[in-house]
Amino acid sequence: MENTTRISPISSIAHSATKTEIASLFGLALVHAWIYAFNTSNEATYPWQYVYLAIAAAMLALALLSRKHAAFITSKPACAIAGIFGMAAPLLAFVAHSNSLGTLPLIFGGIFVGWAYSIWGIAYSRFSTPQAIFLLFVSGILAAVLKTAFFLTPEPIVQILLAILAPFALFSGLSACTVSQSIPRGALRFAKKDVKSLWKVGAIVLVFSVVNANLLANEQIHPAAMTISAFLVARAAEIFLCACILAWTFLLKKPFNFVQLWRIILVLLATDIVVRIAFPGIAFQPLFSSVCVNFIVLFVWLTLSDIAQHSDIAPSVVFGIGWSLYTIPLFAGVTITQKLGTQTTEALFLALLLYFMLIVSTFCLELRDRDIQLIFSDVNADAAPMPQEFADIDTRCANLAEKVHLTARELEVMQMLCKGRTKAYIAESMFVTENTVKGHTKRLYAKLGVHSKKELQQLIDLE
Template sequence: MRFFKTVQPCNLGLMCIHIWIYCSTHRAIPAEGMPLMTVMYLVLSVSLVAMVFVERAKPLAERTKRRVDVASAVCMACAAFFLTFPLPFSGASTTFLGAVLGGVSVGWTYARWAEFYAELDIHYAAPLVLLTMALGSLAKTVVDLLPPVPATVVLVCMPIVAYVTLYRSTASVRPALEPYRYYNSRTIMSLWRVGFGIAVYSFTVGVIQSMPLAQLASTGVVAIVAKHAGEIVVALALLAWVVAFKRGLSFGRIWNLVLVLMATALIFTPYLEDVLSGYLFTFVGVAQTFVIIILFLALADIARHSSYQPITVFAAGWLAYTLPFSLGDILGESLQAITPDASMAMAAIVWLLVIVTLLFFDESSAGKRLIFTELNDEGDEDTPAKRFGAQQEALNEEKAADMLSLRCTALAKELKLTPREHEILELMARGRSKTYIAEAFFISENTVRGHVKHLYAKLGVHSKQELVDRVEQTEVRG
């Protein structure tokens, strides 16, 4: 297997973040009235929003990033200490402090690793992240079973190991061909259905996490081993699928697997005895770990083929997971106070997940189909990635400051057209068809027709020829 001959051990450092965030929160010393996960994920969400605004305003220099790395590692180490070490004054205050420090720093550490993954060819990145998931779950099992003090020592060291391996990985990154940049300002919104679907899924997991049954599933040596064993089996099965069988990954089919795991646990758990239901409920944890690792890989793949900075892409995409999770956790606590019977809530969650999977994770959007698409290329001359990538490059070249572009810009300012209407106006003025425009924006032809209808109304025209004449009559003022 070529992958196993070329994989570098330092590239597996991403597992340190998985180990840290899982074990730090699940081994945290209980604090009455202190919602650890809610606080950590809310703070994490705020830090992700800050990353998006900072990177969009002015990307940070590498020297500045290194300084933030040091602060992030220190914060994560302190957070692990406050959360898991049995201090004489441990309680709500130390748990809150640990949650805040962890939330501020863990998102940045993930984002820095996302930068590295965005440089990798997907044929190396995909098996690498799956191997990372398998080894990380194995390591989580060991840390979960350690006594408190040794476990704290390990978790305090994890952030340091994460950054040391990151720097080694960045210095020895495998060269990859220059990717097509088919995600840009005109196409990025084609991913909104994916983002919304992930948000709904994360919200439901947040609700589930606050149910009494979720606590049952996380206790006991057998339950811990069963959960992590399930994660390892799923990761190794997909690793064999990608490496041994040389098959690709479909984002829609991956979510079908997630749905099967979640539905199996939620449908049958209420009808089993407590011990058996607790073991079956580990399927929810397996699905959650699987979603986290696949979402990370998907964001890295999007960043690699995007005109945006990798940190911006990661922060915006990860926010779709973290914020709904914390809100779902809050709602779950409220539902638990209203009714202790979780059967109806579980049935509603299964129904919601089925609807979301059917409506938001199908293959109807070109932007969604392009996620992981290079895994399926197999050296073909004509592939979706190449076709859409070449089209976006051609469109960018057309936006050079020729007279037609200047006239469209002047007309757009005069009529206060939206950015989308402006670009559609220019493409129509160049003689492009509705089919071409739909492919250029990764949207349906019906959506294009709607934009054209609004455009005609604003321009006061009734046909494409009248639109072209209107553009040609527009004066460009110096």
């Protein structure tokens, strides 16, 4: 398989987008920096992990809602309301003193971040894997810079900056959705009927999230109380690892796969555990947990982007369920560990965590697993063959559309139907209702003289 990273990762976008639109493609950095600063800049007494439960609830609710109202997530009035939640959360967190009021910022913050992630999930579901890698890890570098700026800024000003930043994070996502609409969809690899085969992916995300949650809950030094030198080393490590992945993929033009990426997390988590056992209380220890959180987030996001790009499941559903596999175990792990008390910091408990993580990794991170090989196969020269190959599907559809005088929308619907997409998926991708897609499909079938998706695909195959 040809390594698609030899082509500039955003060349297909840059020629038709303005500079502002191109800049908006890196706006996911705003969301990542926002949630980090929101959780660490406040030293309030409320349990910070509940914001992750709120994120999961918001994304799952939006995924359910989008099945009947595909355009709702990206509608400007709805995004404006989500932006208000994002603006209110840091301001309330700063002034909150009672426990009853202290939980309100977490709910507001969770709704905002969940909404922002859902919008960005739709945008990333349209990017090819090379494009997603480039945008995601450059955004990771930008997020590290923003985290540093927030860390060095007095807390009252940070809360004001977060309030200002919230609407920009949402509307840059909307801009990215608009720009990404022109990108052709990838070939279908993960159909609904095959989704159960990805259980190993879910198991890895869940287990690594639980382990990292236990480590976060037992940190002896709060991230906000880290020394400047320790904090800067942690951010430098994030930038260095992001730069390494970018260099490996685009400068050295080397393939990589799901297993390689998650083995990086395995090494980071294992290093964190060993350091806690061998050097308890060391000042630089929190940087390992911080870097692990960052890269679990990036790798989960990249994995979900690839699955959504090559699936007939709506992007909001892929990201809603997939992101919950990260956030809910994180919430549960931190909460349970805090209730168990300081006994969980003992060396035996940490050793058991390491052992459990290694066992699960041994069985789930298998290079020969066919379903695992399909993930990131756009940049993996050794990937297994795709179940369906539509190398020239867009060209064939365009040629047929010209003959029968299809509209641009009908052509777009035809291309997606021929790739196996569902009407719900098409509706969310086009930011319209499912009834609108049904109308385009009915007219499309009438013009072509077919009665089903199968007949349409057969017609295209014979063209």
